[in-house]
Amino acid sequence: MSEHISTETNQLGSAGYNYAFIDEGAKREIRRKLLKAVAIPGYQVPFASRELPIARGWGTGGLQITLSLIGPEDVLKVIDQGCDGSVNAVNIRNFVSRVAQVPTTTDTSQATLIQTRHRIPEEWMSQDQILILQVPIPESLRTVEASERETRRMHAEGDYTRLWLYLYEDIVRFGEISIGARYPVMVNRRYIMDPSPIPRWDVPKLHQSDVLFLFGAGREKRLYAIPPHTDVQPLEFDDVPFRTEDFAGKCCARCGAEDAYLDEIVLENGQRSYLCSDTGRCDKNARCKELE
Amino acid sequence: MRDQPLLSARGLTRFYGTGCVSCPENTGPAAATNRCSACGTIVACAEVSFDLYPDETIGIVGESGSGKSTVVRLLHFDIEPSAGSLSVTIPHGAGRQSGNGQVHVQHLLDGTADVFGATAFERRMIRNTFMGIVYQNAAAGLRMQVSAGGNVAERLIAGGWRSVGAMRDRAAWLLDKTEIPLERMDELPRNFSGGMQQRVQIAKALSNSPVVLLLDEVTTGLDLSVQARVLDVIRSLQREFRLALIVVSHDLGVIRLLTSRTMVMKHGRVIETGLTDQILEDPQHPYTQLLVSSQL
Numbered sequence: 001m002s003e004h005i006s007t008e009t010n011q012l013g014s015a016g017y018n019y020a021f022i023d024e025g026a027k028r029e030i031r032r033k034l035l036k037a038v039a040i041p042g043y044q045v046p047f048a049s050r051e052l053p054i055a056r057g058w059g060t061g062g063l064q065i066t067l068s069l070i071g072p073e074d075v076l077k078v079i080d081q082g083c084d085g086s087v088n089a090v091n092i093r094n095f096v097s098r099v100a101q102v103p104t105t106t107d108t109s110q111a112t113l114i115q116t117r118h119r120i121p122e123e124w125m126s127q128d129q130i131l132i133l134q135v136p137i138p139e140s141l142r143t144v145e146a147s148e149r150e151t152r153r154m155h156a157e158g159d160y161t162r163l164w165l166y167l168y169e170d171i172v173r174f175g176e177i178s179i180g181a182r183y184p185v186m187v188n189r190r191y192i193m194d195p196s197p198i199p200r201w202d203v204p205k206l207h208q209s210d211v212l213f214l215f216g217a218g219r220e221k222r223l224y225a226i227p228p229h230t231d232v233q234p235l236e237f238d239d240v241p242f243r244t245e246d247f248a249g250k251c252c253a254r255c256g257a258e259d260a261y262l263d264e265i266v267l268e269n270g271q272r273s274y275l276c277s278d279t280g281r282c283d284k285n286a287r288c289k290e291l292e
Numbered sequence: 293m294r295d296q297p298l299l300s301a302r303g304l305t306r307f308y309g310t311g312c313v314s315c316p317e318n319t320g321p322a323a324a325t326n327r328c329s330a331c332g333t334i335v336a337c338a339e340v341s342f343d344l345y346p347d348e349t350i351g352i353v354g355e356s357g358s359g360k361s362t363v364v365r366l367l368h369f370d371i372e373p374s375a376g377s378l379s380v381t382i383p384h385g386a387g388r389q390s391g392n393g394q395v396h397v398q399h400l401l402d403g404t405a406d407v408f409g410a411t412a413f414e415r416r417m418i419r420n421t422f423m424g425i426v427y428q429n430a431a432a433g434l435r436m437q438v439s440a441g442g443n444v445a446e447r448l449i450a451g452g453w454r455s456v457g458a459m460r461d462r463a464a465w466l467l468d469k470t471e472i473p474l475e476r477m478d479e480l481p482r483n484f485s486g487g488m489q490q491r492v493q494i495a496k497a498l499s500n501s502p503v504v505l506l507l508d509e510v511t512t513g514l515d516l517s518v519q520a521r522v523l524d525v526i527r528s529l530q531r532e533f534r535l536a537l538i539v540v541s542h543d544l545g546v547i548r549l550l551t552s553r554t555m556v557m558k559h560g561r562v563i564e565t566g567l568t569d570q571i572l573e574d575p576q577h578p579y580t581q582l583l584v585s586s587q588l
Contacts (some may be wrong), residue, residue, distance in 0.1 A: 157413045161450040165435075168449065169442045171456050172478050238455040 020067045021099040026050050027068035030223070034065065034214060037225035042187025043155075044138050044222040052218070059117060060218025062134035066115045069130065070100045077104065077111035080278035082119040082261070089117075093197060108282045118181065120202040122260050122278045124209035127228055133196045135217040138224065140184040140194035160192050164235065171240055183242075186233045187226060195232075200244045201261040206232040252276045255285035296381045296403055298504060298536050299367065304376035306362050309333030311374070317559060321579065326357065326560040336362040337560045340376070344504065349530070349537040350381040351409035351551030353544065353583070359560040360540045361428075364506045367538065368425045369415040377406040382422055382503060397421070420450040424497030428509035430489035433496065434481045437516060440467060440492045441477040447499045466495040470525055487518035491525060498529060505530075508537045511546055523549055544587050548572055556580045 018024065026048075033047040052060050070076065076096055080089040092115065097104050105111050108123040113225050124133060131222045141151040142174075144162040154160065163184060177183075181197035181255040185206060195203060196215060206213065206226055213226040226232060236242040251258045253273045260281065262274040276282035297384040307315065312331040319326050319335040337359030344350055352360040367378065377405045381403035397417045400407055408420060424447075424559050434443050444463035445453075453459050464474055470491040478573050490510060497505055509528070511519040523546065530537060530550075539550050547554055547568060554571050556564040558578070564577040575581045 153412075157416065159413075161446060164454075165438060165442055165446050168445050168456060168459070169438055171346045172439055172442065172460075238487065239457045 017099060019100065020070050020096075021052070022050055022064065022067050026064075030064055030068040032036075033066075033223050034225065037214070037223050038212070038227045040190030040191075041226055041230050042193040042224060042236065044224045047223050049218045049221040051212045053095070054091075056219040057136065059088060059115070059134040061216025061220075061223070062115045062117070062132045063092060063096070063216075064218060065132045065214050065216040065223070066096055066113060067100070069132075070096065070102060070113060072101060073103050074100075074102050074112045075110055076100075077106060077108060077114045077280070078249060078279075079114070079117070079119060079121070079280070080117045081265045082121075082263075083279045085279060103172050104221075106278050106283065108278075118197045118199075119261070119277060120198055122257075122276075122281045125209070127210045127212075130212045130214060130292055133198070133213065133215045135194065135196040135215045135222070136219070137182070138194055138215065138217040138220050138222040140182070140192050155191060158190070163192060167237070171237070176240060176244075184235050186231075186235060188230050188232075193224065193226075193234070194230075199261055200242070203234050203242075204244065205234075208232075247274070252282060252285075254291060255282045257285055293470045295346055297345050298381060299344040300379045300381070300392075300403065301343075301363075301367070302341045302377050304363060304366055304378070305335075305338045305374045306366060306371065307335045307338070307374050308331050320396060320556045321561055321563050324559065326359070337366075337557070340555075340557075340562055342555060342562075342565070344536055344538060346503075346536055347534050348553070349539060349551045351547040351554040352538065352540045353542060353547050353554055354557035357559075358557040360557050361508050362560075363557075364425070364508045364538060364540050367504075368506055369419055373408055376408070376541060376580075378408055379403050379405060380407050380418065380422070388526060393448060397439075405568070416450075420447055420500060422500075422503045423506065424489070424500065424502035424504070425506040426493045426497050426508065426510050428512050430486065430493050431480065433493045434489060436480060436482040438480070439478045439485070440472060440481050443481065443496045444499045447496065451500050462499065466498055467492070469498075469529065470495040471521070485515050485518075487522060490514065490522055494522070494525060494529070498533065501533065503536060505535045505537050507537060507541075508540075509541055509548075511543065512541070519546075526550065544572060544584065556583070 030047060033045045037045045050064060052063055054060060078089045078093040080086040083089060093104050106119040113130050115132045139151055141154055141163055144166050145151050167177050181199055182194055183200050183203050184192050185195050185203060187193045197207060208229055210228050212228055215224045234242040247262050250262055251259060252262060252275055256276055257276055261277045263277045265273045265275055267273055297440060310331055311333050314330045315328040315333055315335055318330055319327040340363055352363060354360050366373050380401050382401040384398060397414050400410055441460060441463040444466055445459040448459050464477060465476055466472060472488060474492055481492050511522055532586045541547055554568045555562045558579050564571060564580050571580060572584055575584045
């Protein structure tokens with residue numbers, strides 16, 4: 001096991017609780033719904049979202065997937081906006097490692113389960129890993145239709161005209177599609193899906209990936225999935241192609257990476273600096289730089 | 293030999309309520325009501341049958357509540373019929389701007405299938421590929437929070453168009469045909485006058501080069517000079533696009549101007565059909581006589 005994995009697990013406070021906090025019946029239901037989600041890529045499967053010690057809307061969907069899949073042999077990584085050290089990530093990591101007694105890591109390549117909010121790690125992930133995304137609003141058609149009954153009908157009939165019309169109007173008004181995060185994607189040429197609020201930068205990583213993507217919306221009680229090697233296309237017009245954020249000419253001030261999604265930092269003197277959003281890989285790059 | 297009819301409707305019936313065995317005799321012109329006294333069911337329209345041929349214009353005339361709009365909404369699949377069938381005969385390749393929509397539904401278009409029995413997806417494809425509709429109330433036919441050009445583009449998107457430039461070109465061309473100034477193309481229709489909204493609706497209805505255009509009281513509520521302009525636009529587009537029209541109106545002037553054959557409806561039933569001139573000059577049914585004689 002790599003030195004970057006913390007084997008220290010916290011046994012305190014889990015007495016009286018089932019392994020991994022939620023009961024086995026609930027885990028079985030979530031796993032069954034996940035199998036359905038994998039079988040129908042991009043389709044939102046309703047599930048009975050359980051109560052957890054954190055509020056709904058704070059990652060309970062992702063957390064329930066993590067808790068129902070995790071076993072003692074797993075290695076866990078939790079990130080929030082790419083960062084291993086933010087409050088949400090630290091708390092969820094501490095909670096899961098306490099109730100499931102698993103080692104944790106910040107190294108993407110060492111983790112078997114990665115729970116994430118709003119980012120997909122920059123590093124390549126293998127078929128032996130699972131990426132679990134927290135989702136606030138699972139319905140990509142919600143922008144154009146408030147009724148759940150109606151959006152379900154639209155999905156069932158493949159009636160996506162109104163979302164396309166929304167994109168058309170955006171282009172007319174702003175010259176290009178103004179959606180930043182939550183860019184709608186077509187999964188397996190059938191369902192339009194909300195990829196969770198990942199930046200456009202991460203959208204191409206969903207296409208024909210080796211890793212299994214699981215999406216959980218605890219407040220909205222929906223699960224969905226993109227199995228490995230599935231076609232995932234961002235919605236685009238023939239003459240207005242999809243494009244990602246452009247960091248040309250900029251690099252990370254810490255590790256020097258030029259191929260990463262960068263956070264803009266305004267310094268005290270008013271100048272702008274850039275840092276990797278993915279701190280796990282930034283740490284790795286910085287260590288390599290030191291060794292050189 | 294005559295052409296095959298484009299649309300062939302048989303026994304179109306729509307009621308609201310549970311329905312009972314005595315509904316047929318308790319409603320209609322003879323009973324002078326469309327509410328069944330036994331069960332309270334409203335019979336919006338019953339046993340409406342007709343054929344619409346290519347390039348032909350049929351008028352449906354009648355008083356408010358006679359069921360004429362219900363017939364049009366049934367034909368546009370806005371509501372589902374309680375009974376009746378509709379067959380459609382459209383030769384391959386007739387959907388001129390339709391993208392790939394026709395491919396999905398060609399098997400339903402040989403005049404033998406009842407398209408009311410088709411899936412919601414197939415009905416939507418038929419509608420998006422071959423039909424256009426203009427409602428009395430522009431708010432029903434337009435998305436008021438979407439620009440005029442976007443409204444026209446909507447049916448094109450539904451038909452599989454995915455080029456913004458091509459859609460804008462077509463929207464501009466159609467808005468020009470319907471006399472909307474092009475500099476207002478990207479404005480919201482709620483900023484437009486009633487007559488302009490109606491002309492945007494017409495441009496939207498024509499965007500997919502429909503084979504059948506349904507007009508539901510298009511000029512009602514517009515002042516006379518604007519009515520004349522809208523009717524002019526419809527007449528010239530009818531010739532240019534070789535449209536088959538179904539025109540619903542309570543205004544006999546509109547019926548006389550646009551249509552060649554007319555059905556007169558009252559209390560949900562068709563009480564008289566025939567050539568428009570014949571009906572207007574020599575009405576047979578007492579209600580039609582009243583209608584013609586009470587024209588201003």
